[in-house]
Amino acid sequence: MSNNDTHSRRRVLKGAGVTGAAGMMALAGCLTGDEDDENTLEVLHGWTGGDGAEAEEALFAAFEEEHPDIDLDDQAIGGGGNENLDQTVATRFNSDNPPGSFAGWPGANLEQYDGVLGDIESEVWDEADLADAHVEEAVEACQFDGGYSAVPIGSHRMNDLFYNVEVLEDAGVDPDSLDDIDALIDALDTVDSETDATPLAMSLEAWAILQTWAVVMLSTQGYDAYMDFIAGDGDEDAVRETFETLEEILDNYINDDAASVGFTEVNQDIMGGDAAFIHEGNWVAGAYINNEDIEYGEEWDAIRYPGTEDMYGLHIDSFIYPGDNPAPEETATFLRFAGGETAQVEFNQYKGSIPTREGVPTEEFNEYLTETIEDFETASEKPPTLAHGLAVDQSTQSSLEEVLNNNFADPFDVDDATEGFMNAV
Amino acid sequence: MKRLVAILRAIRNKRRIRTDGGTTDERSTVKRWLDSDFLQSAPFWGPPLILMGLFVYGAIGWNFLLSLTDYSGFGGPDYTNLGLQNYSRMVQDPAIWEATWNTVVLLVVFTIACLALGLVLAILLDREIRFGRAFRTIYLLPFALSFIVTAQFWRWMYNVNDGIVNQFIGLFGLGPYNWLGDPRLVLGSVIFALVWQFSGYTMVIYLAALRSIPTEQYEAARVDGAGTFRMYWRVIVPQLRPAIVSATVVLVLFALKAFDFLYAVFDGYRPRQGADILATKMMREGFNNSEWAYSSAIGLTLFILSLAVIAPYLYTQYKRGNL
Numbered sequence: 001m002s003n004n005d006t007h008s009r010r011r012v013l014k015g016a017g018v019t020g021a022a023g024m025m026a027l028a029g030c031l032t033g034d035e036d037d038e039n040t041l042e043v044l045h046g047w048t049g050g051d052g053a054e055a056e057e058a059l060f061a062a063f064e065e066e067h068p069d070i071d072l073d074d075q076a077i078g079g080g081g082n083e084n085l086d087q088t089v090a091t092r093f094n095s096d097n098p099p100g101s102f103a104g105w106p107g108a109n110l111e112q113y114d115g116v117l118g119d120i121e122s123e124v125w126d127e128a129d130l131a132d133a134h135v136e137e138a139v140e141a142c143q144f145d146g147g148y149s150a151v152p153i154g155s156h157r158m159n160d161l162f163y164n165v166e167v168l169e170d171a172g173v174d175p176d177s178l179d180d181i182d183a184l185i186d187a188l189d190t191v192d193s194e195t196d197a198t199p200l201a202m203s204l205e206a207w208a209i210l211q212t213w214a215v216v217m218l219s220t221q222g223y224d225a226y227m228d229f230i231a232g233d234g235d236e237d238a239v240r241e242t243f244e245t246l247e248e249i250l251d252n253y254i255n256d257d258a259a260s261v262g263f264t265e266v267n268q269d270i271m272g273g274d275a276a277f278i279h280e281g282n283w284v285a286g287a288y289i290n291n292e293d294i295e296y297g298e299e300w301d302a303i304r305y306p307g308t309e310d311m312y313g314l315h316i317d318s319f320i321y322p323g324d325n326p327a328p329e330e331t332a333t334f335l336r337f338a339g340g341e342t343a344q345v346e347f348n349q350y351k352g353s354i355p356t357r358e359g360v361p362t363e364e365f366n367e368y369l370t371e372t373i374e375d376f377e378t379a380s381e382k383p384p385t386l387a388h389g390l391a392v393d394q395s396t397q398s399s400l401e402e403v404l405n406n407n408f409a410d411p412f413d414v415d416d417a418t419e420g421f422m423n424a425v
Numbered sequence: 426m427k428r429l430v431a432i433l434r435a436i437r438n439k440r441r442i443r444t445d446g447g448t449t450d451e452r453s454t455v456k457r458w459l460d461s462d463f464l465q466s467a468p469f470w471g472p473p474l475i476l477m478g479l480f481v482y483g484a485i486g487w488n489f490l491l492s493l494t495d496y497s498g499f500g501g502p503d504y505t506n507l508g509l510q511n512y513s514r515m516v517q518d519p520a521i522w523e524a525t526w527n528t529v530v531l532l533v534v535f536t537i538a539c540l541a542l543g544l545v546l547a548i549l550l551d552r553e554i555r556f557g558r559a560f561r562t563i564y565l566l567p568f569a570l571s572f573i574v575t576a577q578f579w580r581w582m583y584n585v586n587d588g589i590v591n592q593f594i595g596l597f598g599l600g601p602y603n604w605l606g607d608p609r610l611v612l613g614s615v616i617f618a619l620v621w622q623f624s625g626y627t628m629v630i631y632l633a634a635l636r637s638i639p640t641e642q643y644e645a646a647r648v649d650g651a652g653t654f655r656m657y658w659r660v661i662v663p664q665l666r667p668a669i670v671s672a673t674v675v676l677v678l679f680a681l682k683a684f685d686f687l688y689a690v691f692d693g694y695r696p697r698q699g700a701d702i703l704a705t706k707m708m709r710e711g712f713n714n715s716e717w718a719y720s721s722a723i724g725l726t727l728f729i730l731s732l733a734v735i736a737p738y739l740y741t742q743y744k745r746g747n748l
Contacts, residue, residue: 083693083694083712083713086712086713087712090499090711090712090715093499094499094717112498112499112715113498113499114498114499114500115498115499115500116499116500204606205692205693206695255586256585256586256601256603257584257585257586257603257606258606259603259605259606259607259697260580260583260584260585260603260604260605260606260697261584262692394713394714394715395714395715395716398709398713398714401695402520402695405695405697405698406698407698409606409697409698410603410606410607411608
């Protein structure tokens with residue numbers, strides 16, 4: 001091989017190397033530059049399947065129909081409850097690249113986003129006159145840092161106890177006669193002895209135990225004791241008694257596989273007639289409504305959790321507004337729309353939730369949701385949910401879940417759990 | 426550009442004929458450096474070095490820096506006031522100790538079980554049994570599947586009521602056990618599933634090493650009167666040391682990263698009590714609680730644990746001239 005050959009080959013290789021390096025730089029440049037998307041309205045949410053997907057499709061379709069000029073990019077990020085959505089939102093905030101808006105709980109949950117949320121009091125709340133249109137609790141929950149940082153889209157009820165009609169008939173239990181927790185425990189016992197069905201379908205995921213703990217506390221200790229607890233002024237005896245009652249229920253009347261299944265799996269047992277009761281937020285109603293084989297009042301039904309008949313256990317979903325917004329005007333348009341009548345009807349009729357906006361026509365809603373809307377208006381108290389961001393901030397909620405996961409998810413340790421709860425809030 | 430090339434060429438050609446017929450090199454240090462292999466090969470090793478440096482080592486360094494701040498929430502880190510408070514917080518956090526203990530148990534039991542089971546499988550297959558190839562494929566197959574898939578399998582199989590594991594042991598009058606729900610069983614159940622997935626991999630490593638041992642040695646051992654067990658134990662297994670070492674390193678690193686398996690089995694960052702490891706704890710602190718600095722400190726601890734495993738291996742390999 002001649003010297004010249006070596007040189008030319010080396011030069012070719014060198015050129016290839018340089019081209020490669022330049023190519024990588026160019027690629028890196030391409031990945032960061034998306035200047036053209038400035039006016040795209042990006043909305044992140046976690047509604048990927050079932051009732052949630054149907055609801056968000058209806059909502060965004062209605063928005064696009066009303067505002068065809070706005071370029072909407074709605075992205076469903078599902079999985080792990082809202083875990084993946086929250087993670088994506090956190091990453092986006094940390095890289096100073098927030099979306100236009102994202103779905104999340106208002107209330108104390110907003111505190112974790114301190115410093116990165118924007119104020120939409122004048123552009124959204126005042127302009128669309130939302131404060132007068134929505135229920136007081138929802139208005140308060142969306143306030144943050146002296147202004148407003150979210151718009152409520154709907155509310156789930158947290159104190160419904162759903163049941164399979166046939167199983168209760170077989171057991172000879174009259175659901176309407178259950179007026180306190182003792183009556184409920186007797187009923188669970190009757191189901192256990194009279195039928196093969198699981199008395200109470202339950203998932204021992206930490207958040208599921210937490211929401212049931214909250215409703216048992218409301219039932220046995222009352223609204224004031226609950227509100228004192230979430231304010232950090234809880235009575236230790238009240239907390240302990242709640243745990244003792246809950247232990248009696250969880251230790252005796254739930255499914256064997258509760259520690260390793262999710263709520264969607266146990267909800268199948270209600271629909272299939274393998275379990276009598278389930279306590280869940282009324283998102284499970286979305287699954288019943290979408291199941292053509294079962295009818296409200298015929299195969300499934302619901303009562304208020306015994307002892308909480310006058311209350312509406314409050315849960316709120318909302319769209320949150322990041323400051324440093326990539327599309328402030330488009331987002332404001334969307335949020336005004338979300339707080340309006342059309343959006344609240346379109347979304348909630350499929351979601352199994354109800355509008356937080358008052359006086360919304362109920363023709364589109366089924367019988368169960370219409371009754372829930374009536375209850376919502378007449379409820380004497382609306383205790384905020386402990387397991388979904390309204391009552392306590394994210395890190396407190398996470399500590400409570402940690403306590404339950406470590407001390408009260410079979411085996412059940414009342415002492416440690418009580419101590420943990422008293423320390424956490 | 427043309428001028429530059431001409432100048433470089435002139436510099437390169439500035440050599441004088443020496444009296445003995447060779448050439449003298451009078452170029453300056455800079456020019457010699459410009460002409461060196463080191464610089465001329467830069468376009469090849471440069472880009473990977475920059476990318477690795479930035480995205481791997483730079484990220485680790487930045488992570489360490491973050492762990493010294495008090496960064497939480499979304500305000501952005503403050504680098505002016507650095508300290509080791511997150512590390513002292515870790516020492517005082519009982520949940521960290523529990524997660525560390527579980528991580529170590531997982532690591533040790535999983536690695537030893539995989540090595541032992543893989544060895545047994547490899548020796549059996551090495552005996553030229555019928556359908557040996559088919560068995561090899563069957564044993565290796567789980568390794569080809571993603572953690573997310575196998576975790577879902579095991580979630581079903583471990584189900585208390587309908588799971589095949591309880592159905593099977595029920596035939597012998599045992600159980601049912603709450604494999605993934607009982608804090609006393611959950612870590613063992615997870616380790617068992619991981620061993621199932623990875624023992625095929627160790628088997629293949631061993632098998633390759635076994636096949637490279639000359640047949641004469643087996644024959645010599647036989648002639649000297651060694652039984653099968655004695656032959657493997659005294660003659661064959663000692664020669665598998667390099668295979669054992671490299672398999673161990675890979676297994677330990679996989680054990681440290683068992684996060685995705687746990688995430689899929691427990692459908693989130695919060696495994697059942699008794700199965701929390703440092704990786705899941707790290708994710709919870711970061712993405713559930715927005716405790717970024719604390720999460721970074723846990724991450725760095727995990728990194729140091731991995732380093733403690735891999736560093737001695739790299740060092741011995743380097744000593745032997747394998748790197």
